[in-house]
Amino acid sequence: MSHNKNSATLLISCPDKKGLVAAIANFLMTYNANIMHADQHQDVSENLFLMRIEWSLDGFTLPMESFAAAFQPIADKHGMTWRVSLSSRKPRMAIFVSKYEHCLVDLLHRWRIGELNCDIPLIISNHEDCRRMAEFNGIPYHVVPVTQTNKEEAEAEQWRLLEEAGVDVIVLARYMQVLSQRFVERFPNRVINIHHSFLPAFDGAKPYHRAFARGVKLIGATSHYVTEVLDDGPIIEQEVTRISHRDDVEDLVQKGRDLEKVVLSRAVRWHLDDRVLSYSNKTVVFD
Incomplete structure (x- = not known):
C-alpha cells in the first residue's frame, strides 16, 4: 500500500437515520473534496451507522486546522462521534x-x-x-x-x-x-x-x-x-x-x-x- 498520498480520513459513528451519507458528502463537496474511498456499515440491532471516508487534500479548500470547527455543527446535529487523521502525520x-x-x-x-x-x-x-x-x-x-x-x-x-x-x-x-x-x-x-x-x-x-x-x-x-x-x-x-x-x-x-x-x-x-x-x-x- 502506498503511503505517499496527501489525504485525510474521517471515521464516524452515530445513530442511524436517512440522509447521513448525503450530509457528509455534501459537506466535503462544499470544499471541493475529491473523495477517494467511502465505506459504511449499518448495525440494525444497535441502530448504529458507521462510516470511513477518505479524500484527497489536493484542491481541498478548507484548511485542516479549521476542519473541526466547520464539521462540528453537522456532528452535533446527527449525534456523531468522529475523528479525522492526516496521511502526512505518522502515528x-x-x-x-x-x-x-x-x-x-x-x-x-x-x-x-x-x-x-x-x-x-x-x-x-x-x-x-x-x-x-x-x-x-x-x-x-x-x-x-x-x-x-x-x-x-x-x-x-x-x-x-x-x-x-x-x-x-x-x-x-x-x-x-x-x-x-x-x-x-x-x-x-x-x-x-x-x-x-x-x-x-x-x-x-x-x-x-x-x-x-x-x-x-x-x-x-x-x-x-x-x-x-x-x-x-x-x-x-x-x-x-x-x-x-x-x-x-x-x-x-x-x-x-x-x-x-x-x-x-x-x-x-x-x-x-x-x-x-x-x-x-x-x-x-x-x-
Whole structure:
C-alpha cells in the first residue's frame, strides 16, 4: 500500500437515520473534496451507522486546522462521534515485548519496508532478550523489570517513557504481563494485543497446552484491543490453522507462531490506516 498520498480520513459513528451519507458528502463537496474511498456499515440491532471516508487534500479548500470547527455543527446535529487523521502525520507506535521475538521481528520487518505507516520511537520490555533486534533497527530499547511487588512502579516508569516519546498506540507483541486497568484506561482502543488462541476459547495462560489437552482440530490466534477484562476486548482480526492427532504441544506452538505474527501485523496495519471502528465490544474493519 502506498503511503505517499496527501489525504485525510474521517471515521464516524452515530445513530442511524436517512440522509447521513448525503450530509457528509455534501459537506466535503462544499470544499471541493475529491473523495477517494467511502465505506459504511449499518448495525440494525444497535441502530448504529458507521462510516470511513477518505479524500484527497489536493484542491481541498478548507484548511485542516479549521476542519473541526466547520464539521462540528453537522456532528452535533446527527449525534456523531468522529475523528479525522492526516496521511502526512505518522502515528507513533510503541512495542512491548517479553522474550518471544517472532511477532516483534515481523512488525519491524514490515515497518522497515514501509508496510506499516508509523514511527517507532521505542520498544519496552521486561527482559533483555530482544535488545539486539531493537538495536539492529536503530530503535531505543528500554528494559523495565516487572515483579509481583513492583508493578505500580514499573507501570509508572513505562508511562514516563511513553509520554516522553509522544506515543499514540501501543502494540503488545507477546508481552507476557497483564496491564492494570488504570494503564489501559489511559489508552482506550489504542493498545493492541495478540493472544495465542481463537478467542473466546482458551483465554488466559497456556492456551496451546489446553487446546492440546482438549483434542481440538483447529488452533487460532486473535488480535484485539486491550480492556480491563483479560483477553476480552474488541476483536480486530483472527486466523486459524488445522492440526491433527499427530501434533504434540510443540507442533501447536510452532504452527501458532506463524498465525500470531500475521494476525498481529494485519491488525496493527488496519489500525494505523484508520480502518477500525470499535463499538459494543466489537469492531468494524473497513477494507
